[in-house]
Amino acid sequence: MLFNSFSFLFFYLPVVLSGYFLLGRLGRPLLPATWLAAASLFFYGYWDARYLPLLLASITVNYLGGRLIGACSGQARKRALVAALAANLCLLAYYKYANFFVDSVNMLAAAAGAGRLQPLDIILPIGISFFTFTQIAFLVDCYRGEVREYRFIHYVLFVSYFPHLIAGPVLHHREMMPQFADAANTRPHAGNFAIGLSIFVVGLAKKVLIADNLSPLAIPVFAAGAEPTLIEAWIGVLAYTFQLYFDFSGYSDMAIGLSRLFGVKLPLNFNSPYKAVNIAEFWRRWHMTLSRFLRDYLYIALGGSRRGQALRYRNLMLTMLLGGLWHGAGWTFVIWGGLHGVYLVVQQAWRRRFGPASSRWWPPLLTFFAVLLAWIFFRAPDVHTAWDITGALFGANGVSLPRGLETVAAPLAQWGWQPAFDGIRWIELAGPGLPVLLLAMLLVFKAPNTQEIFLHYEPCIEQIFHDGKGSRWAWHWRPTRRWSLGFAALFVACIFGMNRVTEFLYFQF
Known part of the structure; x- marks a missing residue:
């Protein structure tokens, strides 16, 4: 069940909201929390019920592990933490990295003329990286004595909460547990509905109207063996760069909007990263909760910048290499992180x-150009294809035009230009792709982002940061008839654009 599907919008969400607030009228806060936890588990099981027991087992083991860590002291406390962390990492290693290890061994074996290992029959459980990292942070904070809330049902909801479960953000118990326990959130609030639905529609439009229309430009260029020429390579790479932006930004907005319907604020996870002036700022703006996790629980744990510049650079490299592996089990992701x-x-x-x-x-x-080059390895099916596309950006595969541009041959001939039109013949240039790409670039670099539009209504947990330009925009969101009609029209446009439901790109991680 996808956020951009009719079954979610017109069945699942109304039923879950109705049950949540009806139970809230009984004055027992644990009842709506239990309902929401059960609905979240159903949401996960709808994808593949085979892995619902795995999620429940992970939640139970980590909850008990956290209680044990909190009850122990001294070396016993550290041993309990190490055992709990090892269990989580082994689970993640088996499901996500076992076949990557097998493939890497087979690659070395082929070079040495040795025998091959058989790949394992493993299907990656959806969202495993997100719920594993969420619980690792919980365990470490139990060890540090920072956990105060131990109600099991709130912990189940904290881990399985459906707006974040599949593609983030990576939640922190300190931010979420008090909200789940707040009885005021179990009563419907018109302001939360107005803000939540508006933010959700913005995210839905980003996904359906922009990201999905950029996909046909990127897919043929990144296909194995495509060998795109210069213009095709630039079109495809730019299309993917902005497709990923609006796909992930759209999901983040939808998650924030959906959660706000229940009176719960999520942490900000996306804040105009392509406006960053350096790569460190890019990571403070892109997948912000993952960056926070990598900083707090990996980079600082490795020593951070406390032991001199050489070790600081080593820690940065290790953190980003592991961050690359978190995104995917493949050498392309290792190179991207590197x-x-x-x-x-x-x-x-x-x-x-x-x-x-x-x-x-x-x-x-x-900064933008460096990020764009790295996205090639993030998206390409293998390293060879990634290098081929990178070379194509600089003309290594020639400069012929896509066949979809043959209609401009006559005007070009009048100017004495007669380029060859023998590029990728199936690239979608006749549809809305190119105009949408230009619109996407304009929106990314010139328009305010969602948090700036809703700035006066605190859409997220934290105070947002921006470059100072957000306050210059005269049109901030207000609960007025004009804004309501505008968002209603945008929602209708999204409904008509949902004839081809596609998954979010971050679901594979």
């Missing part, structure tokens, strides 16, 4: 040597 590690090291070294860049235009442009 590239961002190199970017961070170079940026820190530059800043240490020359100070912050003073120019106003080239740092964000250079």
Whole structure:
């Protein structure tokens, strides 16, 4: 069941909301929390009921592990933490990385002429990375003595909460547990409905009207063996760069909007990352809760910047390499994480040597170009295809035009230009793709983001940060008739665009 599906919008969500607030009228806060937890587990089981017992077992074991860690002291406390962390990492390693290990061994075996291992018959449980990382953070905070809420039903809801379960954000118990226990959230509030539905519609429009229309431009370029030429490569890479942006930003908005319907605020997870002026700021704006997790529970645990520059650079590289592996079990993801590690090291070294860049235009442009190059490895099916597309951006595969542009041959001939139209013949240039790509670029770099539009109504847990331009926009969201009609029209446009339901790109992680 997808957020952008009719079954979710017109059956699941109304039923869950109705049951939640009807139970809230009984004055017993645990009843609506139990209902919401059960509905979240149903949401997960709807994808594949075979892995619902796995999720429940993970929740139960980690809850008991957290209680045990909290009850122990000294070395026993540390041993309990290590055992609980090992159980989570082994689970993640088996389901997500076992076949990657087998494939890597087979690659080395083929080079040495040795025998091959048989791949394991494993289907990756959806959302396993998110609910595992959420619980790892819980266990570490139990060890640090920072956990105060131990109600089992609230813990089940904390882990399985359906707005975040499949693709984030990575939640923190300290932020969520008090909200689940707040009886005021079990009563319907017109303001929460107005804000939540409006933010949800913005996210739905990003997904249905923008991201899904960019997909046909990217798919053929990233196909194995496609060998795109220069213009095709740029079209495909830019299309994917903005498809991923609006796909993930759209999901994040929908998650925030859905949660607000229940009176619960989620942490901000996306804040105009392509406006970043350096790569460190990019990671403070892109998948913000994952960046927070990697910083607090990996980078700082490795020593952070406390032991000199050399170890700081090592810690940055290790953090980003592991962050790359978190996104996917493949060498393309390792390279993607490694590239961002190199970017961070170079940026820190530059800043240490020359100070912050003073120019106003080239740092964000250079940052965007570096991110764009790294996305090629993130999206490509294998390393060879990624290198081929990277070379194509610089003309390595020639500069012929896609066949979809043959209609401009005559005007070009009048100017004495006669380029070859022998590029990827199935690239979708006749549809809405190119106009949507131009619109996407305009929105990303010139328009306010969702949090800036809803700034006066605190859509998320934390105070947002922006470049100071958000307050200059005269049109902030207000609960007025004009805004209501505008969002109603946008929702209708989304409904008509939902004839081809597609999964969110981050579901595979």
